[in-house]
Amino acid sequence: MKHDTHAPETPATQFLRQHKIAFSTHLYEYVEHGGTSVSASSLNVDEHAVVKTLIFQDEAAKPLIVLMHGDCKVSAKELARQAARKKVEPCKPEVAQRHTGYMVGGTSPFGTKKALPVYLEKTILDQALIYINGGRRGFLVGIHPHDLITLLNPTQVSVALEK
Secondary structure, three states: OOOOOOOOOOHHHHHHHHOOOOOEEEEOOOOOOOHHHHHHHHHOOOHHHEEEEEEEEEOOOOEEEEEEEOOEEEOHHHHHHHOOOOOEEEOOHHHHHHHHOOOOOOOOOOOOOOOOOEEEEHHHHHOOOEEEEEEEOOEEEEEOOOHHHHHHOOEEEOOEEEO
16 A cells, blocks of 8 residues: 555645545545546455545536446435436536536536535445545545545435446
8 A cells, every 4th residue: 555645736625624534545546537446446345445535416417426436336326316316427528527626537526616416325425434535646645434424415316236
């Protein structure tokens, strides 16, 4: 595990500090389209404990954040149903970046450019510790999953599909 005391300062880390949330920093070698399997193996942690920050949009092109286990996919149909939307789909990378201020691969749910509704796969709360993007490619922060409730006030959903 590449643990670095010189982790980048990002809007996400500023947000966590501002809210007095304890977190650990973890840098790894980012691989384009490598996904969470790369970060999980770099950090030597279970991919299920690595949480993806996905930006979706509904039928009115309104964005929403979905937090999902690294080793799972989102059932868009089930998410739409549980979020009371007609349909949802992943945003294009440039649209996601415009909504969050983060590059795809470096999207954090913390410190986004505008406040977006957050949907949390509820089984994430069963993890002892989660690793979630710290606002830059190749940079994860380790936090207690229940801090997500305090910080993001997410709607808990059950929309995970195995990859």
